[in-house]
Amino acid sequence: MIRTEEMLLNVGPQHPSTHGVFRLVVKIDGEIITEATPVIGYLHRGTEKLAENLQYTQIIPYTDRMDYLSAMTNNYVICHAVETMMGIQVPERADFLRVMAMELGRIASHLVAWGTYILDLGATSPFIYAFRDREMIINMLNELSGARLTFNYMRVGGVKWDAPEGWVDGVREFVPYLREQLKGYHNLVSGNEIFLDRVKGVGVYSKEDAINYSLSGPNLRSTGVKWDLRKDEPYSIYDRFDFNIVTRDEGDCLARYHVRLEEIEESLKILEQACEQFPAEGEIMAKVPKIIKAPKGEAFVRIESPRGEIGCYISSDGKKEPYRLKFRRPSFYNLQILPKLLVGENIANLIAILGAVDIVLGEVDG
Amino acid sequence: MLGFTKGLKYTLKQLTKEKVTYNYPDEPLPLPDRFRGIQKFYPEKCIVCNQCMNICPTECINLTGKKHPDPTKKGKIIDTYDINFEICILCDLCTEVCPTEAIVMTNNFELASYSRDMLFKNLEWLDENDENVRQVNKP
Ligand code: SF4
Ligand code: SF4
Numbered sequence: 001m002i003r004t005e006e007m008l009l010n011v012g013p014q015h016p017s018t019h020g021v022f023r024l025v026v027k028i029d030g031e032i033i034t035e036a037t038p039v040i041g042y043l044h045r046g047t048e049k050l051a052e053n054l055q056y057t058q059i060i061p062y063t064d065r066m067d068y069l070s071a072m073t074n075n076y077v078i079c080h081a082v083e084t085m086m087g088i089q090v091p092e093r094a095d096f097l098r099v100m101a102m103e104l105g106r107i108a109s110h111l112v113a114w115g116t117y118i119l120d121l122g123a124t125s126p127f128i129y130a131f132r133d134r135e136m137i138i139n140m141l142n143e144l145s146g147a148r149l150t151f152n153y154m155r156v157g158g159v160k161w162d163a164p165e166g167w168v169d170g171v172r173e174f175v176p177y178l179r180e181q182l183k184g185y186h187n188l189v190s191g192n193e194i195f196l197d198r199v200k201g202v203g204v205y206s207k208e209d210a211i212n213y214s215l216s217g218p219n220l221r222s223t224g225v226k227w228d229l230r231k232d233e234p235y236s237i238y239d240r241f242d243f244n245i246v247t248r249d250e251g252d253c254l255a256r257y258h259v260r261l262e263e264i265e266e267s268l269k270i271l272e273q274a275c276e277q278f279p280a281e282g283e284i285m286a287k288v289p290k291i292i293k294a295p296k297g298e299a300f301v302r303i304e305s306p307r308g309e310i311g312c313y314i315s316s317d318g319k320k321e322p323y324r325l326k327f328r329r330p331s332f333y334n335l336q337i338l339p340k341l342l343v344g345e346n347i348a349n350l351i352a353i354l355g356a357v358d359i360v361l362g363e364v365d366g
Numbered sequence: 367m368l369g370f371t372k373g374l375k376y377t378l379k380q381l382t383k384e385k386v387t388y389n390y391p392d393e394p395l396p397l398p399d400r401f402r403g404i405q406k407f408y409p410e411k412c413i414v415c416n417q418c419m420n421i422c423p424t425e426c427i428n429l430t431g432k433k434h435p436d437p438t439k440k441g442k443i444i445d446t447y448d449i450n451f452e453i454c455i456l457c458d459l460c461t462e463v464c465p466t467e468a469i470v471m472t473n474n475f476e477l478a479s480y481s482r483d484m485l486f487k488n489l490e491w492l493d494e495n496d497e498n499v500r501q502v503n504k505p
Contacts, residue, residue, distance in 0.1 A: 054423055055421075057421070057459065058421065058423035058459065059423075061423055061455055061457035061459070062423065125377060129380075132386050135386070139398075142397070142398055142400075142401065143398040143400065144400075145400065146398070146400035146401050146402040146458065146471070147401070147402050147456070150455070150456075150457070152457050152458060152459075160458075160462070160505055161400065161505045162505060164398070164400070184376050187372045187373060187375070187376045188372075188373045188376045188377070189373065190369075191368065191369030191372055191373075192369045192370060192373050193367070193369050193370060195369075196369070284505070
C-alpha cells in the first residue's frame with residue numbers, strides 16, 4: 001500500500017513572486033492544492049490610525065506609501081474627500097495636471113504589473129522592456145513633483161507645482177512612443193505559446209463571484225462587467241474625455257493580462273486629449289484656508305485606481321485632524337478571492353494566479 | 367511556433383537600440399531641479415518660527431532658538447537644528463512652509479551609512495550640505 005500524506009508548504013513572506021511581504025500557507029496533496037490561507041499584515045503601518053493625529057496636508061505623504069506603484073491616485077482620493085467636505089472647487093488647470101499625473105501613474109502601474117507577471121512566469125526580458133518605458137514616466141513625474149515614487153504632489157484645493165517648461169510636450173511625445181512599444185509587447189509575449197499555455201483558462205471565476213467578492217478594477221472587468229468609475233461616476237474632469245471601458249468575458253488570467261494592456265491604450269487616449277485641451281494658463285491652487293479644517297460630518301468618495309476602486313471615508317468633528325479616516329484599499333479586497341481560486345489547482349499555477357490579481361502589499365496591509 | 371519567432375525577432379531588433387542605463391555611481395544621476403533630496407539649512411535666514419517642526423508629519427525635526435546676541439535686535443536666532451534622517455521621508459512639507467526659505471531641498475540623496483547614529487544630522491552638517499541646492503523652492 002502506498003501511503004500519501006498532505007504537506008504544508010509555506011510561500012513567502014520573503015518570496016520574489018509575492019510582490020512584497022505576503023505569506024501564503026498552502027496544503028498540498030501531491031501537486032494539487034487542497035487549501036490555501038493567505039497571511040497578511042507584514043507591512044502594516046497603521047496609516048488610518050496615524051492619520052487621526054495628523055493634519056490633512058500631513059496625511060498626503062502617508063497615502064503615497066499605500067499603493068506605491070500609483071501614488072498619484074492615492075494622493076487624489078484623500079484630497080478629493082476633503083475637497084468634497086469643504087465644497088472646494090479645484091481650478092481647471094490643476095484638474096488637468098491631476099488627471100495627467102494619474103493616467104501616467106496608471107500606465108506605469110500597469111507596466112509593472114505586466115512586466116512582473118511575465119517575470120513570475122519565467123521570462124526575464126519583457127520585465128526589462130517594461131521598466132525601460134516605465135522609467136520615462138517616472139522621469140516625467142519626477143520633473144513634475146520632485147520624487148520618483150512618493151510624489152506628495154496634490155494638495156487640498158489643487159496641486160503643489162505647475163507643469164515645468166515643456167512638460168506637456170514631453171507627455172504629448174510620449175503617447176505615440178508608447179503606442180509603438182505596446183505593439184512590440186504583444187509581439188514579444190501575447191502570442192507566445194508557452195505563455196498562453198500557462199495562463200489560458202487558469203484561475204477562472206465568474207461574474208457573480210467577482211461581484212460577490214467585491215472585486216474591482218481589471219479583476220472585475222476581466223469577467224465582462226462594464227464598470228469603471230471614471231465613466232460611471234465621473235470625478236474630476238474625466239467626463240470631458242472620450243475613452244472606452246475595456247472588458248473581457250473569459251475571466252481567466254489571460255483576460256486580466258489583456259485588460260491591463262488595453263487599459264494602457266485607453267489611458268494614452270486620455271493623455272492625448274488632455275494635452276490637446278490643456279489650458280494655456282490658470283491657477284493651480286484654489287483659495288483654501290491656511291489651516292484646513294473639514295466641517296463636522298462625514299464623506300465617502302471613491303475613484304478608479306489601476307487596481308480597482310479606492311475609497312476614502314472621512315469622519316470629521318470640525319478639527320484640523322480627521323476623527324476617523326478609512327481607506328477602501330482595492331488590493332485588499334481583490335486578494336480575498338485567492339483561497340477560492342487556488343483550491344484544486346496545480347502548485348505551479350499558484351504564481352500565475354496570484355500574479356494576475358496584481359496586488360500591492362503596501363495597500364493590502366494599509 | 368509562430369508566437370515564439372515573433373518574440374525572438376523583437377528581441378533581436380532591440381540589440382541595435384541605444385543603451386538606456388546610467389553609468390551610476392561613476393557618473394552622477396541626472397535629476398530635475400525639483401528633486402527632493404537631503405535638505406540644506408541656512409542658519410542666518412532662520413527666524414525660529416517653528417513652522418517646519420510643526421508641519422513635519424514624522425516629527426523628525428528638532429530645533430531650539432536663543433535670544434538674539436545683539437540686545438538692540440528683537441526675536442530669536444537658531445541655536446540647534448537636527449533632522450533625524452532615520453525617519454525623514456523627504457516629503458518637502460518643511461521647505462514648503464518655511465517663510466524665509468531657510469530650509470531648502472537639494473539634489474543629494476546618498477545617505478547610506480554604517481550606523482544609525484550617523485543619520486542624525488545637525489545644524490553644521492545641514493549647513494555644509496550646500497551642493498546642488500534647489501533653485502526654485504516655491505511654486
Ligand atoms: S522632508 Fe518631511 S519628513 Fe523630512 S524633515 Fe521635512 S517635513 Fe519632516
Ligand atoms: S520654518 Fe524656516 S524659519 Fe521657521 S523655524 Fe523652520 S527653518 Fe526656521
